[in-house]
Amino acid sequence: MTLQSARRIAGDKQFLTSAAAHAGITAGAAAFAGAALCGATALFLSEALNAGSGTSGPGSSGMQFADQLWRMFLLLTSLPFSGRLEAGFETIGGFVSTGDEGFTLGVWPLASLACVVLASLLGAYLLERRHPQRSGGMRAGAAAAAGAAFAVLMLLVAVPGVRFDAPGAVATVSALGPALAPFSFATVFASGWLGRSLATRKRLEVGPTRRPRGPLAHELASLATDLGIYAGALSLTGAVLGTVTLVVVFVQTGAQSALLPMLLAGAPHAGFWALILAHLGAVTVTAPYTALQGISVLSPDLPFAWISVLPVVLASLGSALVIGVGRSRTRTPDLAKIWRLPAAVFVLWMVGSLVFLPVTLSGSATVLGFTLGELELAARPAFWTPALFAVWALGVELGAWALPDRARALTPRAHAVAIRIRTQLGGSRSPASMEWAGTAPVALPSASASASASASPHQTSSLPEPRHESAGPQPQPMTARTKRRLRIVGVCTTVAVLVVTASAIAITSVNTQRGAVAKVREYVEAIAAGDATHAGELVDPNVETSQRDYVSDAMLASATERITVLDVVETELSPAAPTTSWFEEPAQESHGSGRETRNVQVTYRLGGTTESTVLAVERIENEFFVLETWRVVTPLVFESVAGTSHAMDFTIGAVAAAPGPVETLTWEGSQPVSWVPFSAYPAIYPVSGTESTFYSVASEPVRVGPVEAEHVPDRNLVYTPTDALTEAVDAAVTAMIDECVLSTDAAPDGCPFDTYVYGADTPLSWQVTSYPDVSVSTTSDRFEVEDGLASFSYTGSSGRTSTGSSPIRTTGTFTVVGGTVTIEFS
Incomplete structure (x- = not known):
């Protein structure tokens, strides 16, 4: 065996060992992420089952539970690389079936995916530092071999799936999808190649020993640095906003500690969505049989969400300053390069908003032979999100050109901090950074020039002037007058920001008092105060002309007891369907205007008992463009009846009623009665009969409010002959x-x-x-x-x-x- 062949064999062995170790590290990270996600899911399902059934513990044997838990672990280990779960459900006899395709849950667990990517990147970096490969091709080959092995492993992991058997029904869940193998390979290959490339990168040196970069490599490196600075600033901002969002959700929903791991698993999505909202973007929500709804910082449900815009503005200004101090000064923006950062941001957000950020649940089902059609429940960024972030990136580019001069004049400390950060990120003091700091290096004479100068002492030696990349004359130092103007501009800008912020706070506070809940509260408090006129102005009672006297001020004034409002809150419950008559089936009510609607639950006390009802509220055109205006759609009016034993005129509250003929066969058996239907605001109204020499009258008030399905009204007037x-x-x-x-x-x-x-x-x-x-x-x-x-x-x-x-x-x-x-x- 020659020395060359021995080296080749040793190199091949090192190549295989490094690739296998890289694949093993990545597989271990995937297993850890899958176990964490499985534990969070198990805690969430356990809490949900306990809350729903009041029982705990697995319902099957220990062996079956262990097998299902193992399959669940394998399923969730492969989910971050598949991005989808396909579920099917069927009952015996086919009463309920999801068909062949079933339901598909589209979600990318970004926390698990980030864990695997970081482990692959760090593992490849350490392996390359310890056992370097001979060439770039070998490094790419090692990353590709690790990616191929990992892709095959993920396919084997995803094959078993999960099957749940219950009496009379069966459900199956699988993570196999068309993206599993290629995405697994691409993830490990890209992160591994990047880690190995970082491990072999030499330190920046000044002098002829360093091989100069080509123009294309220099431009790509500059773009990558700018993109990294901007992405890093937004990442920190998104982490802060996501943390605040999770804390607010955890506190407001009253979630228990068992649900905290699931919230942490969804933290990356929360951070990205909060970042989108803070950039004045929107998240669209799609639900079956409802119109598409958008959520933004201006939504009534998020009264103080606009505050999140301020950290994004600060992060954009900071990243623009750090990027700008690393560039040479120019009189005008470089139009040939200004589009690069927005284009890169557009592409990245296009991939993110279309692939990784949406959470969808879609499919179809058949119930008793009837197909429900294609159902979809989804939350995804608005389609214009990439363009919005590209506009913000364009603002960062303009800020990188305009901010350094202003920052050096107004806030020298912030300017110095930006230079220090840019120097640390660059790995050495770049000429542009030192130019901003006022310490641009002077070109030193070469050895031959020194010798020549020594040989000719009478020859005047001159030092070359510093070279600047900018074309045209260098800007002169700013005068005191210019600095004073800049300070005035800064003060005016600060005042404008404060005015805008104060206006936003004032508008938010006013809109809180003008929201759906406030409008419903005003309506029900008018009814409680007996002001039927004002209540009718807020929402028409929607009763016939002959019934208008029952919803008048005199009618409410005659009530022996009116409602006492206890609580008015927004709810997900729907308003109850109204009835066309006391004795008829409920008629379905729909509000199909296409406007934004809210359901508000009103809780009040009447006659010593507590009742609740749901009112629909509709948003109409804003006043002065920014002040919200809501209109109550569902009137708080209930149908009721008053019964009398004899067909004699009587009074309901303040309204005279003329009963019809007495019916001898009624719900009360042989008790004759004559019913007088009417519609009125909830209250307890007196019923007065006709007193005479021939009859004594026993009366009971009528209670107007929600009616139970099996309710049988009593006679309010009973006449006894004398x-x-x-x-x-x-x-x-x-x-x-x-x-x-x-x-x-x-x-x-x-x-x-x-x-x-x-x-x-x-x-x-x-x-x-x-x-x-x-x-x-x-x-x-x-x-x-x-x-x-x-x-x-x-x-x-x-x-x-x-x-x-x-x-x-x-x-x-x-x-x-x-x-x-x-x-x-x-």
């Missing part, structure tokens, strides 16, 4: 009978007695033998006549006189008009 009514009916019956006996007919019309004689024209003579007993119904306007006797006599055609009798027995109705009782026999 002895005077019985005597009056008895007298009317006696008078009617006395009038009937004056008739000569065998069957007097409308009389309670009759007989039959031969010969239709035979006259009869009637007389009362005994008057009947009269009993009056206590539940209706009817009476009964019995135990009376009427006798008759007549002379037949033969001249013979015949006699007989007929019982007086019948029923009838009576009517009370004022103080007079009239009767009618049936």
Whole structure:
């Protein structure tokens, strides 16, 4: 074996060992990230199951639980490189099925992915420093070999999937996807190649020993440095904003400590979305059967989110200053290069907003043979997000040109800090940085020039002037007048920023008082105060013209008790469907204006009990462009009925009501009743009957509010006949009978007695033998006549006189008009 072949074998062995070690480090990091994500998911599911069923612990045997946990670990280990979970669900008999494609959850666990990328980068860096490869091709080959091995490993890990078996149903979850293998390879290859390249990069040197860079390499390195400075500033800002967002969500939702790991797993998404909102961008939310909604710092749900814009502005100004001190001064922006940073930012955010940041859940299902159609629940950045960040990057480029001069004049300390940061990032003092610091190096004479100068002492030696990259004359130092003007401009800018900030705070505070909750509170407090006129101005009661008196000031003023408002909060519940009538099925109500709507829950106390209802509120055009305006859509009006036992006029609150005929068959069995439907604001209203000599009245107030499905209303007025009514009916019956006996007919019309004689024209003579007993119904306007006797006599055609009798027995109705009782026999 020759020395050359031995070196080749040793190099190949070192190559394979380094690639295998790199793949092993990356696989270990992926396993760690998968275990962390699996633990967070297990805690989250355990908390959800405990809250839903009140039980804890696995429902299957220990072996089955361990197998499912292992499969879940493998699934979540491969998820960061697949970016999707495909789930299917089916019940026995196919009552519920997700079909062949099932549902797809699209999400990239950025925290797990970042852990693997950093481990791969650091591992490749350390391996290259310890066992360097012979050439750049060998370094790329080692990274490619590690990436290929890792991609195969991820395919093997994702194959098993997870299967959940339950009585009568089965569910499957898999992370296999078309992006799994290529993305796994690309991630490890790119991070490994970058780590190995960083390990072999030489320190910057000044002098002829360093091989000069080409123009393209120099421009790419400059762009990478500027992009790194800007990205680093935004990363720090996003980390701060994401942390604040997680803390606010954790506190406001009252989440328990078991849910904290899941929140931490979603921290990168929270940071990126907060960064998008802070750049005046938007996050769009799509839900089934609802319109597309956008969330921004101007959304009513985020009253103080606009404050997040300030850190982004400061980060942009700081990065612009650091970038600017590393460049040579020019009179005008370099239009040939100003587009590079915005273009790079646009490309990066295009990839991020389209691939890594969206969280989607889509698919279709079949229930009882009916297809629900394509369903999608998603949260993603707005489509114009890349262009928005490109505009901000363009502002950073302009700031990099304009800020250094102003910063050196106004805040020399900040300018010096920027130079120090740029020097540290560059690894040495760059000529541009030293130019800004006023310490530009002077070119030293070469050795031959020194010798020549020694040989010719009378020859004047001159030192070359410093070379500057900028074209044209160098700017002169600023005069005191210029500095004073810059200070005035700075003061004016500061005042303008303070005015804008104060205006934003004032507008936010005013909009908080003008929001959906505030508008509903104003509405219900008007009802509670008895101001029906103001309540009607805020939202029309939406009742018929004949019912308008029931939603008037007089009606609310007559209430014995009005509502006491306890709480008004925004909710995700939907308003209850209104009813077209008290006895009819609910009718579906929809608000299809396409405007932004909010549902607000109102909780109030009435009659010692607490009730809640949900009102819909709609956002209309702003006043003065910035002041929010909301309109209540759902009126706080309920349908109710008042019942009476007799068809006599009565009063509901302050409104006179005329009942219809009394029904003898009702929900209350044999209790007759006449219902009067009406619509009114929630309250307890008195019901007053007609007092008279003939009736005593028992009344109950009517309560207007939400009605349960099985509710049966009670009669509010029950009339009880008095002895005077019985005597009056008895007298009317006696008078009617006395009038009937004056008739000569065998069957007097409308009389309670009759007989039959031969010969239709035979006259009869009637007389009362005994008057009947009269009993009056206590539940209706009817009476009964019995135990009376009427006798008759007549002379037949033969001249013979015949006699007989007929019982007086019948029923009838009576009517009370004022103080007079009239009767009618049936």
